[in-house]
Amino acid sequence: MDIKTIKTTAKEKFRGSCRVCPECNGVVCAGEMPGMGGVGTGIAFRHNIQALADCRLNLRTVHSVKNPDLSCRILGIDLAFPVIGAPIGGIERNMKGALTEEEYAVCIVSGCRKAGSIGMTGDGQVPLVFDSGMAAVTNEQGWGIPTIKPRNIEKVAEMANKAAAAGCPAFCMDIDAAAFANMISAGQPVGPKTIQELEYIKNHTAIPFIVKGIMTPDDAEACWQAGVDAIVVSNHGGRSLDHTPGTAEVLPYIAEAVKGKMTVLVDGGIRSGGDVLKMLALGADAVLIGRPLSIAAVGGGREGVEFALNKMKNELRTAMLLTGTAQVSDVSVEILW
Numbered sequence: 001m002d003i004k005t006i007k008t009t010a011k012e013k014f015r016g017s018c019r020v021c022p023e024c025n026g027v028v029c030a031g032e033m034p035g036m037g038g039v040g041t042g043i044a045f046r047h048n049i050q051a052l053a054d055c056r057l058n059l060r061t062v063h064s065v066k067n068p069d070l071s072c073r074i075l076g077i078d079l080a081f082p083v084i085g086a087p088i089g090g091i092e093r094n095m096k097g098a099l100t101e102e103e104y105a106v107c108i109v110s111g112c113r114k115a116g117s118i119g120m121t122g123d124g125q126v127p128l129v130f131d132s133g134m135a136a137v138t139n140e141q142g143w144g145i146p147t148i149k150p151r152n153i154e155k156v157a158e159m160a161n162k163a164a165a166a167g168c169p170a171f172c173m174d175i176d177a178a179a180f181a182n183m184i185s186a187g188q189p190v191g192p193k194t195i196q197e198l199e200y201i202k203n204h205t206a207i208p209f210i211v212k213g214i215m216t217p218d219d220a221e222a223c224w225q226a227g228v229d230a231i232v233v234s235n236h237g238g239r240s241l242d243h244t245p246g247t248a249e250v251l252p253y254i255a256e257a258v259k260g261k262m263t264v265l266v267d268g269g270i271r272s273g274g275d276v277l278k279m280l281a282l283g284a285d286a287v288l289i290g291r292p293l294s295i296a297a298v299g300g301g302r303e304g305v306e307f308a309l310n311k312m313k314n315e316l317r318t319a320m321l322l323t324g325t326a327q328v329s330d331v332s333v334e335i336l337w
């Protein structure tokens with residue numbers, strides 16, 4: 001298996017819903033929702049890419065780091081490296097049926113597990129989306145993190161408890177889907193949550209609670225006050241609100257507010273092991289990867305996902321050697337130029 005074959009196969013199977021560009025940067029697919037693009041002008045997606053490109057690494061080779069340690073423990077979950085498969089749902093709508101919802105979830109959950117990572121699964125306007133994720137995770141003895149849309153709090157708790165019963169180590173709610181029109185038009189109400197509502201969900205569930213889609217220090221603080229265990233700094237890959245900044249721009253401010261008090265994850269535009277290292281230096285404990293794993297799943301199935309993750313793992317190891325970083329759990333901001 002090689003990345004060129006994965007991309008060529010993926011391009012055919014996507015049938016135009018993703019052009020599998022040389023750089024996955026949101027330019028060609030701007031505004032394509034349903035599809036793989038960012039919402040509206042698509043600039044929030046492009047800001048994610050630009051913010052990471054603007055962040056540069058210091059090449060340092062006079063040091064004693066010969067064998068960097070990539071392993072980490074996130075919310076009690078042991079990972080071979082600090083990378084998690086992002087939740088992606090609505091495959092039939094967004095990827096022109098390149099895979100079924102069930103097939104996609106299996107590729108992500110099982111491919112991530114094989115690479116020493118963990119995959120997250122999504123939720124959508126039809127029960128098939130969440131159920132496919134749950135089936136894939138159950139098949140892997142609970143090794144996955146189901147994500148639930150910001151539905152009413154009783155419903156979120158009920159769905160989260162299904163994840164707990166399947167043996168999942170955590171569940172997630174993508175709070176930035178609070179105004180998703182496709183959910184509302186399908187009679188699946190979603191909306192913003194108060195601190196008290198977040199507290200309700202936390203108090204009615206037994207496994208760690210991750211809130212995904214946090215873009216300001218105030219929202220991060222509010223999650224911490226509610227007892228949330230982890231946040232994902234994310235703008236949903238630029239698919240929620242047009243004109244948001246890139247996640248690498250806001251991450252340092254959010255990390256300053258809550259790092260050490262709760263786990264800080266981030267996603268958006270991460271395309272290489274070097275990008276992973278940049279996000280760790282900016283304050284993240286681990287990162288999520290979205291579209292690159294969609295391309296890998298469509299082009300190479302679960303082996304494609306495993307391949308893409310292992311490639312990123314090797315790139316991360318190289319970047320650590322070339323910046324003098326011994327451990328992913330202790331990345332210095334000094335490695336940034």
Ligand SMILES: Cc1cc2nc3c(=O)[nH]c(=O)nc-3n(C[C@H](O)[C@H](O)[C@H](O)COP(=O)(O)O)c2cc1C
Nearest residue numbers: 086087088089094122123174236237268269290291
């Ligand atoms: C087609 C598509 C569907 C998505 N579905 C979900 C979802 O169901 N739940 C969720 O939390 N995020 C969803 N996301 C957002 C991703 O989890 C992630 O935040 C984003 O893709 C990260 O950016 P990247 O693709 O540049 O890596 C989706 C993204 C795409 C492109």
